[in-house]
Amino acid sequence: NPPGNEILTANFIKIMLEREGIPAVIYESVSGRGNLIARIAGNGTRKPLMMLSHMDVVAANPNQWRFDPFAGIVAEDYIWGRGALDMKGMLAMELMTLILYKRSGQVPDRELILVAAADEEVGGIYGIHWLMEQDIPSLTAVEYIINEGGTGFLQNQMPVYTCQNAEKGLLWVKLSLSGTPGHASMPAKDNAIVQMNRIISRIGRHREPLTLCETSRGFLSQMAVQHGVKLPTRPANLDYSLKMFASRHFNKERSIQGMLYNTISPTILQAGMKTNVLPEQCELTLDCRLVPGETPEHFLEQLRNLINDSKVTMEVIQSAAPTESPVDTELFRTMRQIAHQENSGGDVVPYLSTLATDSRYFRQKGITSYGFIPILISEAELQKMHGIDERISLANLETGTRILYQVIERISHN
Ligand SMILES: [Zn+2]
Structure with missing residues (x-):
């Protein structure tokens, strides 16, 4: 297709x-x-x-x-x-x-x-x-x-199936900055590429906080139990423990990191036409992925604050809200029962893709x-x-x- x-x-x-x-x-x-x-x-x-x-x-x-x-x-x-x-x-x-x-x-x-x-x-x-x-x-x-x-995959020889019950949202944004065009032998102070470079560093240095949703809570809770970790029952304490558990065990696993953070990836950078001509414009395209609970509108505001430069114009190319189905359902419990029945160590875990x-x-x-x-x-x-x-x-x-x-x-x- x-x-x-x-x-x-x-x-x-x-x-x-x-x-x-x-x-x-x-x-x-x-x-x-x-x-x-x-x-x-x-x-x-x-x-x-x-x-x-x-x-x-x-x-x-x-x-x-x-x-x-x-x-x-x-x-x-x-x-x-x-x-x-x-x-x-x-x-x-x-x-x-x-x-x-x-x-x-x-x-x-x-x-x-x-x-x-x-x-x-x-x-x-x-x-x-x-x-x-x-x-x-x-x-x-x-x-x-x-x-x-x-x-599904094997973990300590035991089958673990992932149940994708949530998908991240997306926000594609194009940032533009203009500079004074002219001959490159006489540089202007507002070179569009140099200005954009400051924005790129700001984005590169930025760290999003770990954000839990129902799916990642369910996933981490089950994984913690499998690792023999005892979890507290009070919701506020639970979230804290789950975050600690996540950063201890899944710090390097990119597919799981994706479940825990909103992400901002610069993907396209465009500027300039000729070696001796100052660029009129520099454009940077960002691919942002949002965990359930976040909205494209709200995240765009966050992004504006992060960029913190009134000269940058932002254009939304495409956006879609995250979607999430509940974890605690009869179907999910049934899937877990059958996985367990197939193999006594088998399990199904919630998953955010x-x-x-x-x-x-x-x-x-x-x-x-x-x-x-x-x-x-x-x-x-x-x-x-x-x-x-x-x-x-x-x-x-x-x-x-x-x-x-x-x-x-x-x-x-x-
Ligand atoms: Zn497919």
Whole structure:
């Protein structure tokens, strides 16, 4: 994506589902951009549950890969291909879960909905964003969503799955400063590059305070228990202890640091055209990521105070508020139970991701959405997502399907 062309996958899945007697409808936002929705009816005791996925993938250069990235080659106990992790592997697990459930002949307490969307990789305009504007039954009336966003890793030989229940917000800002143009042989005092340099140092020296939200509190509390740390019960003392624990144990882990701080990253710096001409303007682009509880508007104010220079103009390029689902739910407890059942040392921990998924559209409507791909992968394998030689092990597909199926079965029966 581009071009997406998800209709091919949607048609493929539809045939497979109909063979099992599961009705599926394809909604085309524009020609070729298919979104598939399949359902197993419930008895209506509880609100529906959605298994969500996206069918589009990012590009891949076949010359860099060991196997053709668009052939789905099975070799060395892995399926190789673009999207194996992000996220056709999970789509396959969701699809199998729905099929196995149907074959079991049970009637769930809640309707089970499978949504395989288009266009996630470039923002969901032809996918979830579009679907939610159509009049589709129960799409925004679900109680729970299981989507991508969290995976799992081994910690002291024990599986720990991350449940991505929150995503950071973003604020992209362009700062500009002007200077007097002219011949560089006669320098002016207000050189735009020199002025911007002062701003850059100010940003570089700045340290954001550690900021907790419900997700990071949940994550750190569970991790502290695993490390044998005894936590106080009074909220104010708890936060203090969690911050101490975080700075002691996760000081060097960038993915966890991202859960604890608002961040400001200078990413683009532009100024000047010619060696002998003073620059008329210097522009600096910042990528800021915000933890739940912070708002783009408030953070922009903070940024203005930090820069503290009335000559700097600030333009917001893009902004999105953070989204967070509650940690303490029946679904989260069920996931933990099943992980524990699979392996007595297994667990699920809440997780705040620095990236956005389609879950944000649903969380904005107050729907609990969890990113939970129940597979165990190393950091190196995880890096292949959007990279070269993306793959998923057959063992992960099998175990993941078993875990997902059990979660769905338990949350759908009283
Ligand atoms: Zn994805």
